Amino acid sequence: MSSxxxxxxxxxxxxxxxxxxxxxxxxxxxxxxxVSKLYFPTAADIIAVWFSLMADGTLPLALYQTFSRMAAGFxxxxxxxxxxxxxxxxxxxLRLLFTPAIELLRPLPPPAIIPAAMLFLGIGSSxxxxxxxxxxxxxxxxxxxxxxxxxxxxxxxxGRVFGAGKGxxxxxxxxxxxxxxxxxxxRVALPIALIVAVLSEMVGxxxxxxxxxxxxQRVFSIPxxxxxxxxxxxxxxxINALFMLADRKLLAWYGGWKRGGA
Amino acid sequence: MLExxxxxxxxxxxxxxxxxxxENVSFTLRRGDLLVxxxxxxxxxxxxxxxxxxxxxxxCGQILLEGRPVTAPPKEMALVFQDYANSLFPWRTVTGNxxxxxEGKGLSRKAMRDAAASSLESVGLGGFGxxxxxxxxxxxxxxxAIARGLAYGAEILLMxxxxxxxxxxxxxxxxxxxxxxxxxxxxxxxxxxHDIDEAVYLASRILVLSKRPSxxxxxxxxxxxxxxxxxxxxxxxxxIELRNHxxxxxxxxxxxx
Ligand SMILES: Nc1ncnc2c1ncn2[C@@H]1O[C@H](COP(=O)(O)OP(=O)(O)OP(=O)(O)O)[C@@H](O)[C@H]1O
Ligand SMILES: [Mg+2]
Numbered sequence: 243m244s245s246x247x248x249x250x251x252x253x254x255x256x257x258x259x260x261x262x263x264x265x266x267x268x269x270x271x272x273x274x275x276x277v278s279k280l281y282f283p284t285a286a287d288i289i290a291v292w293f294s295l296m297a298d299g300t301l302p303l304a305l306y307q308t309f310s311r312m313a314a315g316f317x318x319x320x321x322x323x324x325x326x327x328x329x330x331x332x333x334x335x336l337r338l339l340f341t342p343a344i345e346l347l348r349p350l351p352p353p354a355i356i357p358a359a360m361l362f363l364g365i366g367s368s369x370x371x372x373x374x375x376x377x378x379x380x381x382x383x384x385x386x387x388x389x390x391x392x393x394x395x396x397x398x399x400x401g402r403v404f405g406a407g408k409g410x411x412x413x414x415x416x417x418x419x420x421x422x423x424x425x426x427x428x429r430v431a432l433p434i435a436l437i438v439a440v441l442s443e444m445v446g447x448x449x450x451x452x453x454x455x456x457x458x459q460r461v462f463s464i465p466x467x468x469x470x471x472x473x474x475x476x477x478x479x480x481i482n483a484l485f486m487l488a489d490r491k492l493l494a495w496y497g498g499w500k501r502g503g504a
Numbered sequence: 505m506l507e508x509x510x511x512x513x514x515x516x517x518x519x520x521x522x523x524x525x526x527e528n529v530s531f532t533l534r535r536g537d538l539l540v541x542x543x544x545x546x547x548x549x550x551x552x553x554x555x556x557x558x559x560x561x562x563x564c565g566q567i568l569l570e571g572r573p574v575t576a577p578p579k580e581m582a583l584v585f586q587d588y589a590n591s592l593f594p595w596r597t598v599t600g601n602x603x604x605x606x607e608g609k610g611l612s613r614k615a616m617r618d619a620a621a622s623s624l625e626s627v628g629l630g631g632f633g634x635x636x637x638x639x640x641x642x643x644x645x646x647x648x649a650i651a652r653g654l655a656y657g658a659e660i661l662l663m664x665x666x667x668x669x670x671x672x673x674x675x676x677x678x679x680x681x682x683x684x685x686x687x688x689x690x691x692x693x694x695x696x697x698h699d700i701d702e703a704v705y706l707a708s709r710i711l712v713l714s715k716r717p718s719x720x721x722x723x724x725x726x727x728x729x730x731x732x733x734x735x736x737x738x739x740x741x742x743x744i745e746l747r748n749h750x751x752x753x754x755x756x757x758x759x760x761x
Contacts, residue, residue, distance in 0.1 A: 400585065402577045403577045404656055406604075410607065418595045495594055495595045498636060
């Protein structure tokens with residue numbers, strides 16, 4: 243196995259240093275009196291509020307609501323759009339059929355469909371899941387399409403020579419060969435899922451972190467509002483880290499192959 | 505058992521007027537044959553082999569396996585690609601690549617593992633099963649591709665310059681391995697090579713192709729005794745005679761500079 247490049251001390255330290263210095267900087271700005279304390283409470287206040295909101299279950303519940311919608315939309319998009327994209331990528335006829343629709347819908351900013359989605363689905367979870375699904379679909383679909391289309395002929399020929407029928411060809415040859423591209427589609431879709439989930443909660447909702455943040459701002463509970471923002475930042479960071487972990491494990495071969503050997 | 509009848513192939517040329525790459529080649533691969541295709545580079549050897557494997561239909565002519573036209577890769581045939589490095593799946597280990605050839609056969613997991621291991625052992629890659637193909641040298645990748653071709657257990661083995669990038673010693677070992685495997689399992693081999701010595705050493709028959717558009721320039725039955733043996737066979741007067749004969753034929757067919 244190729245070993246990852248040794249990271250220098252500077253690289254290793256830069257993350258935590260930045261992470262720790264941010265609250266300190268915040269604290270300094272807040273205490274300096276440059277901006278109103280009311281809008282810019284001290285970091286200590288925000289952290290204290292954050293802990294109590296975590297302890298009383300308010301934030302965990304909101305986070306659970308947001309996250310479950312995000313996950314539902316994201317996974318539905320992945321389950322439908324990876325096979326559909328692969329099918330379109332492999333079939334010139336399907337490509338002709340779908341390309342106009344894809345090109346037409348793709349530039350549409352996903353938030354633009356929220357009002358329409360509210361008309362049909364109300365302001366419950368299904369509306370949010372649908373909007374997340376819609377927003378994630380395009381990067382996943384387009385990357386799966388390109389990935390499947392660009393699988394080298396020699397890979398599929400090899401599969402066929404060694405007796406692979408359609409099913410084995412798709413599962414054991416085309417999907418693995420396209421997996422780097424498929425994963426990059428998922429990587430693009432992941433932050434979009436979180437953004438759109440939160441946004442949809444701000445527009446029409448009674449729960450979730452998005453709603454919590456907006457609501458706290460409206461009732462002037464500013465430290466609480468920031469505590470919500472911090473929660474989202476942390477959640478986004480953790481989700482991304484987990485994804486990168488899976489990505490590195492699944493695509494370990496890809497890096498080595500592209501570098502042309504160990 | 506495999507018949508190539510009036511095979512012609514014309515590749516679509518972008519812009520230019522398409523000219524045929526292979527024109528009217530016919531030959532028959534009989535059971536137990538070790539037929540070698542020899543010819544100058546670019547004369548269409550790979551074209552004939554990929555068509556015979558059912559991967560690309562001929563422009564004209566027919567490919568018949570036991571009398572039935574070949575339209576898709578038949579399970580009786582395995583192919584070792586000329587571009588061996590890019591025909592190994594980079595997401596699978598060397599063992600995984602060999603296992604791919606065994607997956608459609610309904611064997612138990614254990615039987616598959618054993619077959620893959622012994623196949624890798626026979627090409628001298630016993631200790632490298634857990635490596636990825638891209639972690640191996642070119643010659644080792646080539647041997648992995650050969651191991652996969654052998655593991656498939658096909659009756660007909662098509663090999664496109666299978667020993668091109670290994671050192672002389674390994675090459676002799678692999679040539680003898682091929683002869684042994686053929687002997688033991690009675691497989692039929694159609695092999696492409698650039699190397700005249702190798703052609704004469706391995707073949708029961710040699711088909712010499714002319715330069716593009718290629719046709720069959722000569723068909724030579726190699727009447728050297730079996731079993732072949734590296735030093736002994738190569739020093740026979742008949743060996744040298746055949747070698748020189750083919751050399752002359754290829755020289756005549758080669759593009760004059
Ligand atoms: N996909 C293709 N498109 C267009 N022309 C092709 C294609 N593949 C091969 N050719 C042409 O067909 C001819 C025969 O090619 P082929 O690869 O069969 O030769 P070869 O005898 O295997 O050569 P080598 O010994 O160098 O491997 C060549 O002149 C080549 O330019
Ligand atoms: Mg060739």
